[in-house]
Every structure is written in C-alpha cells, then in structure tokens.
Amino acid sequence: xDGAWESQSLLFVTGEDAYDVVRAYARWHYDAGWCAxxxxxxxxxxxxxPIFCGWGEQCxxxxxxxTDNATDYADEAHYELFCKKINSLGIDPGxxxxxxxxxxxxxxxxxxxxxxxxxxxxxDRRHAEGRRVLLWIKCWSPEGLPDDECIFVNGERFSADxxxxxxxxxxxxxxxxxxxSDEGCCNCDGFxxxxxxxxxxxxxxxTYEKGVAGLELMHRLFGAIYEYAKLAKQGVRxxxxxxxxxxxxxxxxxxxxxxxxxxDALYAAESMDLSADITVLQSMLKGQGLS
Numbered sequence: 001x002d003g004a005w006e007s008q009s010l011l012f013v014t015g016e017d018a019y020d021v022v023r024a025y026a027r028w029h030y031d032a033g034w035c036a037x038x039x040x041x042x043x044x045x046x047x048x049x050p051i052f053c054g055w056g057e058q059c060x061x062x063x064x065x066x067t068d069n070a071t072d073y074a075d076e077a078h079y080e081l082f083c084k085k086i087n088s089l090g091i092d093p094g095x096x097x098x099x100x101x102x103x104x105x106x107x108x109x110x111x112x113x114x115x116x117x118x119x120x121x122x123x124d125r126r127h128a129e130g131r132r133v134l135l136w137i138k139c140w141s142p143e144g145l146p147d148d149e150c151i152f153v154n155g156e157r158f159s160a161d162x163x164x165x166x167x168x169x170x171x172x173x174x175x176x177x178x179x180x181s182d183e184g185c186c187n188c189d190g191f192x193x194x195x196x197x198x199x200x201x202x203x204x205x206x207t208y209e210k211g212v213a214g215l216e217l218m219h220r221l222f223g224a225i226y227e228y229a230k231l232a233k234q235g236v237r238x239x240x241x242x243x244x245x246x247x248x249x250x251x252x253x254x255x256x257x258x259x260x261x262x263x264d265a266l267y268a269a270e271s272m273d274l275s276a277d278i279t280v281l282q283s284m285l286k287g288q289g290l291s
Contacts, residue, residue, distance in 0.1 A: 046094030055099035071101040075115035099136040105144025109174035119186045132189040152206045162221035163209035179232035
C-alpha cells in the first residue's frame, strides 16, 4: 500500500443464541440511525400469524390417493377437511389460501360452482374463526377470455391484456364479486398472485395500447388488481365517499381524456364507483403521454 488504506468497518455482535444475535444486529442499525422502525400497531392480528396454503395439502392428497392432478382437490369439501385437520393439530393460521383451481377458468376468475357451491359461506365460516381467505390467481392466463381481450404474440393468443378496457372492466367486476361483502358476493379477502412473471416480453406482442410490453404490462396488471381489490373491500360508504368525490372532481380532465381515447368500456357494463378506475386510467394515460 502506497500511503494509508482503511478497510470497510466490520460489526460484531453477541447473543445467547442465533435469534438473539439477529435482534442485536437489528438493534444496532436502529440505534445508529441507519434504519427507522415502522409503526405496525395498525396491522391486524391475522396478518402476523401463520399462513396456510392449501396447495401442499392438495398435492399430498393427490399422492395419497394415487391420482394425477392436485387441482382436483381444490374444492369446498377438501378445504373443509384441511381446516378441520389444522384445527385438530392446534395450528392457528391467520390466513387460508385456496389454491389452484377454485375457478372455472383461469382468465375469467369466476368460481367453479361445481367445486364451490357456496364460497361465501366458506369465507364467512373462516371469518368467524378469526381468519381471512385469499384466492390463488394465475396471472396472464387467457383461459375463458374472448380474443379481443387478449394479447397476441406472433399471431397466437398469449395472455390477458391489461391495457384493454374491456378486460379491465371484466377484471373489476370479477374482483368485486370475489371480495366484496355485498349481498351475492363471495366476501373473500384478497389474492395470492402467481405467475406474474409470465408477462409478454418485447417483440411480437400485440396489445390494445400500442408500445406497452415487459415490466410495464406487469405494472399495469398488478396495479389494476390492487386498486380494484382495495375498492371492493373498502367500498365508498361513509368517510370514503367524500374522498372519492374529491378525487373524481380532481381527475375530471383525466376521465374526459380517457373517454376520448375510447376507454369508456370501463363503465359500459354498469354504473360503478370510479375511484379505482381513475387510478388505472391515469396509468394508461401516462403511458400515452396524455397526463
């Protein structure tokens, strides 16, 4: 070394066991000001408890019975058995995930009523146990979707198209039906989002909104799912109504531009609350350089 040289600093911490060492390591970062503790008192109890995903039990049941498809066991009868089993073992998860394949078709997100005659009652029973119900979804799947709601790659149907207003309208309605507590809806609590990385890459993909591909498509789809889920669970009653009214007024120009760009299909099916649509529309308008 020509002159002076100083190596990077090393931090050594001690503890009674491995967990104690991790706690001491984290505490040093907080005390040194490198990290800030996040306020978590508002987070519900069920979110910090174990999560039970039914896919493992579906696979175990398939192997035990010597059949071919684990998806055959994604039905109400088997999930009631799974819940009874974890209760008998003294396991208390905060979340139950209903995995592949509770839906009739991956793309439409409509429950398979042959397997789930009353998904709402199943969800309500889990809520009575202090648990929440998440539904597994296979992102991008075009199964059950018409061609005009799909992305084509090299002339072949490839996936759902989150830039297409007709598909967004379908997605919004499906999410509302699955998550809302309104009469006739399933009252589930959210989604396990899978296969998100199966999005179309650049090159050969034909989308409703030209020039959108890759990670931007992923951003569009995930954002739409999030906004529609949030709206379905929160609704626009009471204190939310004033906030949504303000948001509508603030974004009137965006709504008008969206209609001018033929995005009115988002509202064609029925008169529904616009707050989530506004967020999705703003993303689409930004992509078109109109916001």
